[in-house]
Every structure is written in structure tokens, then in C-alpha cells.
Amino acid sequence: MSRERIVVAGAGLAGLRAAERLRELGFEGELVMIGDEPHRPYQRPALSKEFLLGQLTARELALRSYEELDAVWRLGARVEGLDPRRRTLELPGGEPMTYDGLVIATGVQARHLPGLPLHDPRVRAFRTLEDALALQRTLRASDLPVLVLGGGFIASELAASLRGAGRDVVLVSRSPVLMGQVFGDELGTAVGRLHESRGVQLELGTQVSNWLLRDWGVGAHLSTGKLVVAGAVVIANGSVPATGFLRGSGLDATDGVLAGPTCHVDGAEDVVVAGDVARWPNLRFDEVPRRIEHWLNAVEMGRAAADGLLAGPAAAVPYCPVPRFWSELYGIRFQSAGMPGLGDHTIPLGGDPARRRGVLGYRNDRRLLGVIGRDSPRKMVKWTSLLQRGPSLHTRRHPVSAFRDAG
Numbered sequence: 001m002s003r004e005r006i007v008v009a010g011a012g013l014a015g016l017r018a019a020e021r022l023r024e025l026g027f028e029g030e031l032v033m034i035g036d037e038p039h040r041p042y043q044r045p046a047l048s049k050e051f052l053l054g055q056l057t058a059r060e061l062a063l064r065s066y067e068e069l070d071a072v073w074r075l076g077a078r079v080e081g082l083d084p085r086r087r088t089l090e091l092p093g094g095e096p097m098t099y100d101g102l103v104i105a106t107g108v109q110a111r112h113l114p115g116l117p118l119h120d121p122r123v124r125a126f127r128t129l130e131d132a133l134a135l136q137r138t139l140r141a142s143d144l145p146v147l148v149l150g151g152g153f154i155a156s157e158l159a160a161s162l163r164g165a166g167r168d169v170v171l172v173s174r175s176p177v178l179m180g181q182v183f184g185d186e187l188g189t190a191v192g193r194l195h196e197s198r199g200v201q202l203e204l205g206t207q208v209s210n211w212l213l214r215d216w217g218v219g220a221h222l223s224t225g226k227l228v229v230a231g232a233v234v235i236a237n238g239s240v241p242a243t244g245f246l247r248g249s250g251l252d253a254t255d256g257v258l259a260g261p262t263c264h265v266d267g268a269e270d271v272v273v274a275g276d277v278a279r280w281p282n283l284r285f286d287e288v289p290r291r292i293e294h295w296l297n298a299v300e301m302g303r304a305a306a307d308g309l310l311a312g313p314a315a316a317v318p319y320c321p322v323p324r325f326w327s328e329l330y331g332i333r334f335q336s337a338g339m340p341g342l343g344d345h346t347i348p349l350g351g352d353p354a355r356r357r358g359v360l361g362y363r364n365d366r367r368l369l370g371v372i373g374r375d376s377p378r379k380m381v382k383w384t385s386l387l388q389r390g391p392s393l394h395t396r397r398h399p400v401s402a403f404r405d406a407g
Contacts, residue, residue: 014299
């Protein structure tokens with residue numbers, strides 16, 4: 001299908017990789033990149049590590065394109081509406097932007113809990129480059145402890161980075177186990193012990209019930225009755241899909257943009273979605289639409305979405321990846337492959353990841369669904385390869401019981 005203008009809504013990693021793939025496949029029409037931040041795509045994971053510690057500059061965060069995009073960049077312009085029937089986006093000031101094909105890659109935004117004193121500059125969400133710059137300034141202004149709110153990856157990485165820089169850190173999470181939704185209780189508990197061994201004060205299974213703002217610091221009354229006094233408060237308690245612009249569009253934006261297996265958005269065959277904002281069924285595992293917020297998925301899905309857009313819904317191939325990600329805490333690397341969260345029990349696949357190093361398998365009664373390793377890169381290569389050869393509802397090349405005896 002001939003497309004004269006393709007618009008990519010979202011100038012992050014997924015949007016950039018989609019744009020590169022469009023050019024790689026020979027699209028010669030007008031390519032428009034729209035981003036709500038004033039920056040071109042940059043390495044977001046480094047914000048909580050090298051950039052926060054001053055080891056990378058903002059210029060060094062920039063992502064390089066491997067294809068000549070020849071794109072029109074509209075930065076600092078948040079998409080405010082979409083009319084899929086008229087193939088029109090609404091930009092700030094009511095400006096219309098028509099398209100022949102659209103890639104939605106708007107990502108996610110920081111989750112804000114009610115009652116947070118966000119008017120105080122010492123209380124910051126942590127998602128963007130501006131957030132990281134603001135936190136750097138706040139850290140320089142006070143040597144009081146840093147209060148980190150959240151129990152996921154960003155919260156843990158922030159706590160580890162700040163401890164590495166010699167700062168006192170208090171990590172508060174409503175969950176009794178850190179990263180339990182991804183790692184499970186056993187490995188999540190081990191992560192908590194790791195933080196405590198490095199001097200992080202953990203306050204788990206609690207939340208802030210009241211804030212006390214003073215010139216000398218920020219006080220947080222916890223539901224356990226404790227009082228935490230901090231010089232900076234970092235909100236790292238998750239994210240929500242950036243889908244506000246879809247109100248009134250008729251598209252399903254419940255926990256992300258709903259799409260089919262080929263990344264085509266339900267109800268709009270000339271629109272595809274990629275990255276953190278996408279909710280689609282990964283037929284390698286099942287038919288339930290889910291979102292995946294990982295760096296590598298943004299890369300792979302951006303490319304797959306471009307493939308699907310140019311091919312059209314009838315000819316496009318389902319996107320069925322084995323999700324992978326890694327995180328490093330205090331020099332210890334944690335790697336994940338597959339969908340561990342779908343497993344209902346774990347099995348050791350070598351070593352003891354809860355204590356030293358090794359791989360833990362996550363499975364149901366029929367198959368291995370995911371693996372997580374601690375400082376075990378070679379073993380992770382083996383098990384990831386096995387997952388990639390496993391059964392898929394799309395290909396049906398292997399029996400569903402292919403992993404029945406895995407491990």
C-alpha cells in the first residue's frame with residue numbers, strides 16, 4: 001500500500017527503531033516524528049545509573065540512528081487527540097496532523113499517588129532527563145538521606161546507584177517483597193537482603209500516610225508509625241501508559257493500546273503500536289494481551305510494528321518474541337528471559353540464584369515459561385535459546401508439552 005506520510009507518535013526508543021525500519025524497508029514518503037520531550041531519543045535506562053552519578057553527560061545519552069531518517073521532527077509537542085476515521089492527530093493549539101500510516105509509540109509516564117507534595121521541588125518523579133537533572137540538583141543541596149518510593153526495578157537501581165555514591169537511602173514500598181511480581185518471593189527476598197547488606201534501610205509493606213514539609217527537609221510518616229526524614233524524595237513506584245490522547249478516539253486504551261498479534265491496533269488497520277504503551281497477545285505464550293516494559297522489547301517491537309504497517313494486516317507476521325531484560329545491582333547482574341510471571345512454581349536450573357549465582361526456572365504444569373539468572377550469563381544463553389525454540393500458538397511447530405520435563 002502506498003503511504004505518502006507516516007507519523008510516529010513518540011520520539012523514544014520504540015519510535016526511533018520503527019522509523020529506522022521504515023526507511024530500511026524502502027519507505028520514501030514523508031516521515032514525521034512527534035515527541036513530547038524537547039530531546040531527540042536518548043538512553044533512558046542510564047538515567048538511574050551512569051547519568052545520575054555524573055558518569056555520562058546528556059549529550060552522551062543520545063541514541064544514534066543506523067539509517068538516514070530524513071524525518072521532520074516535532075519535539076516538545078504532545079499529541080492531544082486522535083481521529084482514526086479521518087486519519088488525523090491533534091497537536092498543541094488544535095493543529096491537525098494528517099497521516100496515511102501511524103505508529104503509536106508514546107510509552108509510559110510516571111505513576112503519581114494521591115497526596116504526594118509534588119509542588120515541593122525536593123519531591124520528584126523519576127522518568128525523564130529533566131527529572132534526573134532536577135534530582136542531581138536536589139542531591140547537591142542536601143546531605144540528608146534520600147527517600148525512594150517504589151518496589152520495582154527503577155527504585156532498586158536508584159537505591160543501588162545512590163548507595164554507590166555514598167548516600168544514605170531509605171527504600172519504601174507497599175509490597176512486602178521487592179520486585180516480587182517479576183522475580184517471585186524467593187528471589188525478590190534475596191534482592192531485599194542484598195540492599196540491606198549494602199546499607200539501604202528497607203521499609204516494606206508500608207506506605208507514606210502523611211507528609212511534613214520543612215525548610216531543613218521532608219518528613220514522611222509511614223503507616224507503621226515510623227518517621228523518615230529526607231533531603232530528597234524520589235517517586236519510582238511504577239508507570240502508566242501514555243494514552244490520554246486517545247480519549248474519544250473509539251480505540252481501546254485500557255492499560256495501554258490494544259492491538260492484535262501483528263501490532264495492528266484494534267479498530268484501525270492503518271495504525272500500529274510499539275513499545276511500553278502496547279498491549280498485545282504474544283502467541284508464543286498465550287492469547288492474553290499484555291504490556292511489556294523492557295528496553296529490548298521496545299527495539300524489537302518498533303521494528304515489527306514498521307514491518308506490519310507496510311505489509312498490511314492481512315500479510316503481516318505475528319510478533320512473538322521471547323522477552324529479555326537485565327538489571328545490575330551492586331555489580332551483580334540479574335537477567336530474565338521469557339514470561340516468568342506466568343509460572344505458578346519455580347525449579348532450580350543450576351546454582352542458587354537466591355544466594356550466590358545460578359538460574360531459576362518459572363513454569364506451570366505443562367511447560368517452562370521463563371528463567372531468571374543471577375550472575376550466570378552462559379547458563380542464561382542456554383535457557384534463553386531453549387525458550388526461543390519452544391512452542392508457539394502462531395507456528396505450532398512444537399507440541400505444547402515440549403518443555404514438560406525441562407530442567
